[in-house]
Amino acid sequence: MSFETGFGLSPFEARALALTLQTSTLAVACSLPVAVVVGWLLARRSFVGHGLLNAIVHLPLVLPPVVVGYLLLVLLGRNGPLGSILEEWWGVRLVFSTSGVVVACAVVGFPLFVRAVRHAAEATDRRLEKVAQSLGASDARVFLTITLPLMAPGVLAGATLAFARAVGEFGATITFAANIPGVTQTLPLALYTVVQSPGGEAAAARLCAFSILLAGAALALSEWLARRTRLDAPR
Amino acid sequence: MIEIRAHKALDGFTLDVDVAVPLAGGLGLVGPSGSGKSTLLACIAGHTALDAGRIILGDRVLFDAVARIDTPPARRGVGIVFQDSLLFPHLRVRANLLYGARRPEPWLFERLVEALALEPLLDRRPASLSGGERQRVALGRALLARPRLLLLDEPLASLDRARAEVVLRLLADLRDELAMDMIYVSHAPAEIAQLASRVLVLDAGRVVEIRTSPTVGGRREGAFRAVRESTTSAIARPQHRSRGGGRRRAWA
Numbered sequence: 001m002s003f004e005t006g007f008g009l010s011p012f013e014a015r016a017l018a019l020t021l022q023t024s025t026l027a028v029a030c031s032l033p034v035a036v037v038v039g040w041l042l043a044r045r046s047f048v049g050h051g052l053l054n055a056i057v058h059l060p061l062v063l064p065p066v067v068v069g070y071l072l073l074v075l076l077g078r079n080g081p082l083g084s085i086l087e088e089w090w091g092v093r094l095v096f097s098t099s100g101v102v103v104a105c106a107v108v109g110f111p112l113f114v115r116a117v118r119h120a121a122e123a124t125d126r127r128l129e130k131v132a133q134s135l136g137a138s139d140a141r142v143f144l145t146i147t148l149p150l151m152a153p154g155v156l157a158g159a160t161l162a163f164a165r166a167v168g169e170f171g172a173t174i175t176f177a178a179n180i181p182g183v184t185q186t187l188p189l190a191l192y193t194v195v196q197s198p199g200g201e202a203a204a205a206r207l208c209a210f211s212i213l214l215a216g217a218a219l220a221l222s223e224w225l226a227r228r229t230r231l232d233a234p235r
Numbered sequence: 236m237i238e239i240r241a242h243k244a245l246d247g248f249t250l251d252v253d254v255a256v257p258l259a260g261g262l263g264l265v266g267p268s269g270s271g272k273s274t275l276l277a278c279i280a281g282h283t284a285l286d287a288g289r290i291i292l293g294d295r296v297l298f299d300a301v302a303r304i305d306t307p308p309a310r311r312g313v314g315i316v317f318q319d320s321l322l323f324p325h326l327r328v329r330a331n332l333l334y335g336a337r338r339p340e341p342w343l344f345e346r347l348v349e350a351l352a353l354e355p356l357l358d359r360r361p362a363s364l365s366g367g368e369r370q371r372v373a374l375g376r377a378l379l380a381r382p383r384l385l386l387l388d389e390p391l392a393s394l395d396r397a398r399a400e401v402v403l404r405l406l407a408d409l410r411d412e413l414a415m416d417m418i419y420v421s422h423a424p425a426e427i428a429q430l431a432s433r434v435l436v437l438d439a440g441r442v443v444e445i446r447t448s449p450t451v452g453g454r455r456e457g458a459f460r461a462v463r464e465s466t467t468s469a470i471a472r473p474q475h476r477s478r479g480g481g482r483r484r485a486w487a
Contacts (some may be wrong), residue, residue, distance in 0.1 A: 127321050130282045133308035134315045135335025135380045145334075149325045 013203060015182050016190035017210055023098065023186060024166035027105035028159050031113050035162075036148070036155060039117025060172075061111035068108060069175025076103065076176070100177035101184050105169045109162030116161060120154020121147070160222035167214050187211050237262075237384070237416075240288040241278050250274050250440040253288075258384065258416035260432030261407075265421070271440040272420045276386045279418070280315045281308035292384055314382030318389040320373035322361035328372050329357040335380030343413075347375040350405045352398075366393040374402060378409060384416045391426060403429050 009017065041047075042054055060068050076083040076094045086092040094100040124147055132142045148155075170188040177184040179193065191207040194200030238255040250271045256262060264272050277283040279290060281297065289299040292313070297306045314335070322331050332353070333339055348354055351371040361369060370393045377385055387406070391399040407430055410417050419430045427434060436444040 125321070127317070128323060130280070130308065131315065131317070131321050132323070132334065134280050134282075134311075134313060134382070135376070136309050136337060137335070138309055139307075146323060152325075 009206060010203065012181065013190065013207055013210075016185050016187050016207065019098070019101070019182070019184075020167055020186040020214070023101040023105055024163050026102045027109060027166045028113075028163045030102065031106045031110055031162055032155075032159060035110060035113035035117050035158060036151075039114045039158070040121045040147075040151075042114070043118045043121035057114050058111045060108050065108055065169070065171025066175050069104060069172035072100075072104060072107065072172065072176040076100075095176060096178045096180065096184065098177075098183055101173050101186060104172040104176045105166035106162075108169050108172050109165040112165055113158040113162040116154050116158030117151065120151040120158075123154070124150045157222055160218050164215050164218045167211065167218070187214075236291075236293060237279075237418075238289070238291040239275070239279070241275065241285050241290065242287040243274065243278060243283065243285050245274065248274075248440060250278070252437075252440070252442050254435065254442050254445070256433060256435060256445060258418070261410060261416075261430045262418045263421070263427035263431030263434040264418055264437065265424075265427060265434055266437035266443075270437040272437055273388055274440075275437065276315060276388055276418065276420065279384070280313050280386060281306065281311050282315075312383035313386060314377040314380050314384070315386040316373050316377045316388065316390045318392050320361075320366075320369040320393075322364075322369055322372055322376075324361050326361075327357070328353065328359055328361070328364070331361065331372055332357075332376050332379055334376060337380075339379070340381075343379060343381075347378055347405075350401065351375050367395065367398065370394060371398075371402070374406075378413075378415075381413060382415065384418065387417060387419045387421075387430075389421055391421070391423075399426070406430060 038053070038057060042050070042057070063071075073095060074080055076086070078084065078087060078093065078095060083094065086094065092099070094103055128150070129142050129146055132146045133139075137145070167186075168188060169186070170192065173184065173186060174189055174192075179185050179189045181190075185193070187207055187210065191204055191211070194203040194207065236255060236257050239252050240254075241250055241252045243250040248269070248271070252271075252275060264275070266272055274283060278285055279292075279297070284305065285298055285300060287300045289301070289304075290297040291299075292311075295306075295312075296302070296304050297311050297313070298304060322328075323334065326334070332344070332347075336344075348357070351374060353371060353375055356364060356368055356372065361372070364372065370390060374390055391402060394402060403426060406417065409415060410430075417430060419427060421427050432447065434446045435442055436446070
């Protein structure tokens with residue numbers, strides 16, 4: 001069942017919805033391992049540059065999204081220090097592409113993801129890890145079998161927040177990836193486009209409803225998962 | 236034999252222990268609350284790093300500040316059971332029990348399941364267990380891992396008297412059968428007497444007394460009295476013993 005036939009959306013709206021789901025999911029999937037490692041490091045390790053890393057991670061949270069998009073453009077554009085390397089060595093062009101939307105969504109959602117993971121790592125009872133070590137488990141085994149499962153509700157909450165943030169991402173995306181139908185035009189950008197067009201009210205209402213629906217579904221999923229993994233409640 | 240020369244400064248408390256004592260027959264660790272019993276266990280297990288000193292278990296150096304040796308907890312062969320069982324909440328009882336068993340031994344698993352009455356609990360999650368049930372699982376889990384030295388920090392506090400008796404007998408039997416040394420912390424003299432042939436009395440972070448039971452392998456009543464006397468005397472005059480002017484080395 002396509003969005004077009006199943007929900008009575010126009011091809012324009014269906015493309016925007018599909019692209020939003022695709023890019024938001026990819027952004028969360030790509031952020032996941034990095035967010036888990038960075039969140040855990042910030043919570044559990046003290047090292048030179050801890051404060052700097054924390055500041056860099058949180059920068060997208062306090063910067064205007066358009067500034068984030070512009071910085072991405074400077075850094076990852078065809079003539080940017082990283083963008084030129086990506087294009088020359090691997091033929092990858094992020095600017096004005098669907099991949100660029102994924103990058104923009106991942107960057108703006110990253111602080112939320114890391115904060116949730118960090119709180120989860122801080123809340124995990126470290127004595128359980130010590131017990132596991134005393135049972136002969138290596139550090140890697142302790143992390144994979146004890147720490148990570150216990151952090152899971154926090155990681156899932158972070159993933160949900162990052163997904164919701166990606167679904168709503170506008171400023172960084174339009175600055176870095178532009179507003180190209182079928183390529184970079186996600187739900188918010190499509191909504192912006194129809195609002196600018198005469199007679200676009202009905203389409204705007206539908207896109208708005210889908211945005212709310214997606215955000216609500218993400219929150220409901222997060223709650224359900226958190227309830228399933230909340231195992232150590234007192235009897 | 237365990238040799239502990241440990242110096243650890245914490246917020247408002249300093250652990251300063253210098254002792255070498257045989258572990259055969261079990262070692263009891265007693266002292267008032269806040270005397271440093273749990274801190275000492277954490278140092279032996281490798282959960283807390285010493286500021287200075289060394290810990291040698293048998294012929295194995297677990298920690299030596301001068302030689303910069305700090306064996307990771309996972310390779311010390313030292314298991315620990317805390318008063319609050321600390322089961323892994325996301326794992327069922329069976330998975331908790333087998334977590335540290337590198338080569339699961341069916342006979343030992345079955346024996347522990349039977350002795351600790353764990354059969355009906357195997358497929359349950361820790362959250363659904365009572366305090367006593369959790370503690371039995373924690374004991375089974377530690378024993379199944381077959382550490383060289385097992386540290387028991389008031390492990391029977393949440394068990395009823397009848398169950399505690401059964402567990403004490405099990406611990407004493409397995410200590411001999413598995414050649415597993417044990418250091419047992421408790422405020423209950425009767426428990427100490429049953430599991431320990433030597434008792435190390437801590438107060439204010441220092442060893443103030445080491446008592447050797449006169450009835451090792453003999454009458455338990457005699458051992459009970461000896462332990463009770465040593466514990467009482469240590470608590471009654473902590474200042475006198477702990478102000479001795481620096482470290483003291485006590486050999487049992």
